[in-house]
Amino acid sequence: MQNKADTELVRRQNRGLVLQTLRRVGPLARVELGRTTGLSPATISAITADLISEHLIVTASIDEKAERPTGRGRPRVALALNADAAFVLGVKVSLNSVTLILCDYGGHLRDRTRLAIPTTGPEAKEFVPRLAEAIRGYLDERGVPHRKLPEIPIAVPGVVDETTGRLIWSPTVSVEVGAIPGPLSEALGIPVSVTNDVNMMGQALNSRDPRRYGGTFAVIFIAYGVGMGLYIGGRLFSGAFGSGAEFGHTNHIPGGALCRCGRRGCVEAYVADYAIYRAVTNLPPDAPPADIDPDAATMRALEERARGGDGRIAAAYHQAGLALGYGLSRLLALINPERVAFTGRGLAAFDLMEKGFHTGLEEGLVAEIGRMTEIEVLSPEDDLVDVGILAGALQRLDRDIFASADHEPVPGLRRPVARPTSRLGADV
Numbered sequence: 001m002q003n004k005a006d007t008e009l010v011r012r013q014n015r016g017l018v019l020q021t022l023r024r025v026g027p028l029a030r031v032e033l034g035r036t037t038g039l040s041p042a043t044i045s046a047i048t049a050d051l052i053s054e055h056l057i058v059t060a061s062i063d064e065k066a067e068r069p070t071g072r073g074r075p076r077v078a079l080a081l082n083a084d085a086a087f088v089l090g091v092k093v094s095l096n097s098v099t100l101i102l103c104d105y106g107g108h109l110r111d112r113t114r115l116a117i118p119t120t121g122p123e124a125k126e127f128v129p130r131l132a133e134a135i136r137g138y139l140d141e142r143g144v145p146h147r148k149l150p151e152i153p154i155a156v157p158g159v160v161d162e163t164t165g166r167l168i169w170s171p172t173v174s175v176e177v178g179a180i181p182g183p184l185s186e187a188l189g190i191p192v193s194v195t196n197d198v199n200m201m202g203q204a205l206n207s208r209d210p211r212r213y214g215g216t217f218a219v220i221f222i223a224y225g226v227g228m229g230l231y232i233g234g235r236l237f238s239g240a241f242g243s244g245a246e247f248g249h250t251n252h253i254p255g256g257a258l259c260r261c262g263r264r265g266c267v268e269a270y271v272a273d274y275a276i277y278r279a280v281t282n283l284p285p286d287a288p289p290a291d292i293d294p295d296a297a298t299m300r301a302l303e304e305r306a307r308g309g310d311g312r313i314a315a316a317y318h319q320a321g322l323a324l325g326y327g328l329s330r331l332l333a334l335i336n337p338e339r340v341a342f343t344g345r346g347l348a349a350f351d352l353m354e355k356g357f358h359t360g361l362e363e364g365l366v367a368e369i370g371r372m373t374e375i376e377v378l379s380p381e382d383d384l385v386d387v388g389i390l391a392g393a394l395q396r397l398d399r400d401i402f403a404s405a406d407h408e409p410v411p412g413l414r415r416p417v418a419r420p421t422s423r424l425g426a427d428v
Helices: 003-026 030-037 041-053 121-144 181-188 195-207 273-280 297-308 311-335 344-363 386-400
Strands: 055-063 076-079 089-095 097-106 109-116 152-156 160-161 165-170 190-197 216-223 226-232 234-236 337-345 374-376
Touching: 003 030, 003 041, 003 076, 003 386, 030 041, 041 055, 089 121, 089 386, 097 121, 097 386, 109 121, 121 181, 152 181, 152 195, 152 386, 160 190, 165 226, 181 190, 190 195, 190 234, 195 216, 195 226, 195 234, 195 386, 216 344, 273 297, 273 344, 297 311, 297 344, 297 386, 311 337, 311 344, 337 344
Parallel strands: 089 152, 152 190, 216 337, 337 374
Antiparallel strands: 055 076, 089 097, 097 109, 160 165, 216 226, 226 234
């Protein structure tokens, strides 16, 4: 016989499974929910009754008149997540600004707002107090009670020690910012987590298509910098201290061009926008990346000139492709992922890098190993970080908080009606 602890563990797992299924699939009738989860009708009935009484899910009629010629009979009842059960406020940190992204428990985007808060210079020390003040005002203006925010996830470019929350290095945020989670959580009374922004791109792909992006895969972002999100065995990987996927800062040429991280010869120092611009404008390879900031229009103009026959610019893109190919060959040899997805504005020039990329990949890796991995180029999506921040937090709500019957009570709704079925990923 199962003891009480085992029974409670199974119950918790089943509750989490029901919540995650409704999140992934959308509203379902009980019989469909049982079929999708593999749980028995009795288990589904007991779990959904509890979740309804706890105001975590709501009921809505499914109009089947179109399916029944007579229009008679009792309509089925679908179950859906209660969008008002909780909220998630994600924070994306950029150079001297933050973006606040609010969604409800149903995964619907409620608001996205960008605010100016210094992340560099002498004012960086005030980042956490200013962010706390901004979040308080933001929530008050929108009538979101703090008790309905189980956590605030924050995505930051750079390396974060996830054991302490302290920023180790970032191209856009001064280390003077210090540890973010502890002080911010203390100021707001809400748990706070911090992670690398490109990790959240991997989280976004996994949440949108867990079958395709559910095993071992990497997503590599190329634009003003080069970053990577890595999944190993279906789980986001960031190493023991949060810096386990710094693909852009692996070495390509010892003693080579200066990188934003302060080292020389990194992959990023040949592939990022600033690196290509530096090469084609005859700036010295040790020109500080912080002083080189080409905008999107400038990079598009360079790309068109390269396609139009400018050999000097084309050569810079070819070298970028080589660096990318050699760098990826090391990743494939070490990790052997099922697929690698490239994204970011820099991929608009992939046709100019492609020949060099394949040359570097073929020269750096045993051909049979290279053929195991599917490589794909995604269209640039500015919202992948946003989607990943929110998707990860909602996943933790389902699995770690609401899967337990001991969670904080959720106030009942005045009108217990399910919201439309558009969910996170479509809205964001």
